[in-house]
Amino acid sequence: MQRATESAYAKINLGLQIAGRRDDGYHDLVTVFQMVGPADEVTVNPSQPGLHTRSTGPFRIRDDDRHLCARAARVYCAATGIQPAFDIFCRKYIPVGAGLGGGSSDAAATLRALEKMHRAGVDLEKLGARIGSDVAFFIQGGTALGTARGEHLLHAPTVHATPVVLVKPKAGINTHGAYALLTPGDYSDGTRTLELFARLSAGDNPLELTDLMGNDFQTPIERTYPELTDVRVSIERAGAARAMLSGSGSCVFGLFAETAAAERCARELSEAGYWTYSTRMLHCGPSGTR
Incomplete structure (x- = not known):
């Protein structure tokens, strides 16, 4: 074998x-x-x-x-x-x-x-x-x-290969600890995300759907880890159409219209001491092929 x-x-x-x-x-x-x-x-x-x-x-x-x-x-x-x-x-x-x-x-x-x-x-x-x-x-x-x-x-079917920048500070966040920060006021009904998925499945450009994007972890996590707010604002100032927390963090990602702008953002924040990675949205099948 x-x-x-x-x-x-x-x-x-x-x-x-x-x-x-x-x-x-x-x-x-x-x-x-x-x-x-x-x-x-x-x-x-x-x-x-x-x-x-x-x-x-x-x-x-x-x-x-x-x-x-x-x-x-x-x-x-x-x-x-x-x-x-x-x-x-x-x-x-x-x-x-x-x-x-x-x-x-x-x-x-x-x-x-x-x-x-x-x-x-x-x-x-x-x-x-x-x-x-x-x-x-x-x-x-x-x-x-x-x-x-x-x-x-x-x-969903294949989506646009939108440029993405990932930025992570040195600190990591434990998933269980992140959930412990949530209060009932942080919960929401999911309708916005359902609409986002429907629009992506219909072939809409993700950059035109940023108003539907959001993360219920973001407010309580940023309140506890203010550095993540600074990271998000830096990505936005670098030209991202949307910057937000991934999962429960601590990585913040930005969506860009152009690869060059995404790579420039990654380079600048890397020089500031953060782990960064410039990538794009990928569509993989069961074989792992892109």
């Missing part, structure tokens, strides 16, 4: 509205996921019985059984009856604690790699939903509406 390698792209949330807290402790969301660069790289190698993970790269994480790649492999093996005998190698280029979904994307890439190796015919999106709220989205990627915890998905 040959090894399998999959790219694990990042995501931003073009819209994120939180409808309220559920009885099970999770929150009901209405969100538009959008795949962007950069990408981690996940390789699964056949090995002796057992399961081992290792990560490298600028954002490497601890190598232990809590790694989401390891959890994904265990879920896959439990669903298929396959005995684990894998080495999983993850090159990390997506910042941690950024709201870009790097860990979830790595888990999805692990599921895709294992399915490529074993051809078990399992529903990877359903398996992904068992691992984490964002994992199901990353199985296919592209542009999608997420509801419930984010795991109920409706995929």
Whole structure:
């Protein structure tokens, strides 16, 4: 059996509205996921019985059984009856604690790699939903509406390849801590994000839909982390049509009309000491091809 390698792209949330807290402790969301660069790289190698993970790269994480790649492999093996005998190698280029979904994307890439190796015919999106709220989205990627915890998905056709800049301060934000900052006054009904997705699915240019974009985390997060307000304002001053928090942060993204302006913004904020990345909206299929 040959090894399998999959790219694990990042995501931003073009819209994120939180409808309220559920009885099970999770929150009901209405969100538009959008795949962007950069990408981690996940390789699964056949090995002796057992399961081992290792990560490298600028954002490497601890190598232990809590790694989401390891959890994904265990879920896959439990669903298929396959005995684990894998080495999983993850090159990390997506910042941690950024709201870009790097860990979830790595888990999805692990599921895709294992399915490529074993051809078990399992529903990877359903398996992904068992691992984490964002994992199901990353199985296919592209542009999608997420509801419930984010795991109920409706995929959109290809959208415009709009230039995007990602900017992250050194501090990361824990997702659970971000949810703890929410009050009932931060919740909304999701109608704006539903309209945003409908317009994107109809082929409208994202730059013409910025009034429909928003993130219910943004106000409480910026109140607690004022540096993120400074980052957002800097991106707006650099010419972004819209700048906002991705997920629960701490990454802020900007949408631009021109690649040159996006790259200039990324360069200037990198010189100011921030991690930056100039990319574009990507549309990926189940194979991970763009």
